[in-house]
Amino acid sequence: MTQEQEPELHEAEPHAANISGRLNWLRAGVLGANDGIVSTASLVVGVAGATSDKTAILVAGVAGLIGGAMSMAAGEYVSVSTQRDSEEALLHLERQELEEDAESELEELTRLYMDKGISAPLARQVAVELTEHDALAAHADAELGIDPEELTNPWHAAFASMVAFTVGALLPLLTITLSPESLRLWVTALSVAAALALTGWASAHLGYGRAGKAVARNVAGGLLAMGITHFVGSLVGTQVG
Template sequence: MTDDQTQTHPGEAHTSTTDGRLNWLRAGVLGANDGIVSTAGIVVGVAGANAARGPIFTAGLAGLVAGAVSMALGEYVSVSTQRDSELALLAQEKRELAEDPETELDELTAIYRGKGLSEATARKVAEELTELDPLAAHLDAELQMNPDDLANPFQAAAASALSFTVGATLPLVAILLPPRNLRVIVCVAAVLAALALAGVISARLGRSPATRAVLRVVVGGLAGLALTYGIGHAFGTAIG
């Protein structure tokens, strides 16, 4: 096999770069899905009580902003915690390498020995990797970490807020543009179509059957919209 040939089966991707991109894409789809469902629930619920543009726009915009901020803060806190853990492990590994390099070399040898290499080969691999970059060698073998690719809480928060905003914009626009008597119908149709697309994309990313994923999100979304519209209509009429 030549150097430019891949070592994986056709259609499979095993590089950390590819996995990272898939994770970001999956998170973006889920964030957009949250924006679609939550904002659609708000605007359809308000429309059930009052079909005027003003209240619908105000409620939808408030829901969009609040949801985007909530998503960003939640992602920032979560990824910051992850990054703190990664930095702590990084510092610990640096300290252990500085204090007892021989023990760390033995540990690295044992890891490759556990992967099926002979004692001599495992030792040779550990020594060569240690000569190149001992920290990177240990982080990769022990923790599956790349010191140049630590979690970025600001990037995660921005991506989460952006994907939510994109998703939330759809139902807000869909319910504001049509005539008064068609607002709810057009919004529901647009939301279900978007959820179906999100289901297909999620299924492709997870390599699972698309039909099942689409049915889950469409049926769930339709049930949620019917519930919020019913609540808005019932309470709006009662209070009014």
């Protein structure tokens, strides 16, 4: 390899310096969609077990969609804000340490690279060069696993969760209200199973995981939740009626 040539990267593997942002969006989006599908499907199927009144089912589903979307957004915002506060506090502490005792911090960075298997002279050289380039970024990466330029964003996570929940919830809501009464439960169950299979595959594909396991887990959990809720709704409807 000549000096002009750069090493080739495997295209199928992630090579970003920090993929926490992508994983954060993925987590919020997939969890939001799954929760929207399962919770709304369980809600409308449970109500359908208690009554055949389409208006009651629709009202319950819409209320569940709005309440769930707001809940997901608020929950993600609080959770990710707490994570970001922790990251900012750690970075602030690291800045102070670099200002107060830069030499000790350099020795610490050298030791961290040595612990990863790099020889002492090379580890020292790497530590010095990275410190000269961006001391905070070097220490944040080696010590904390944080990229100061890519901190988690609570607004992004909240918006992604709200939109994903809404999109996921619309499927069972529209399916059960638009399908004929005699087929609504079966059509809803099949559409939900297909949607959960898709989100399971997507999460595995984007997260470099095993698709079969993710799909089976999603579909089985969703159908189980729907079955239990429908059973409870049928019991409650019988008792109340």
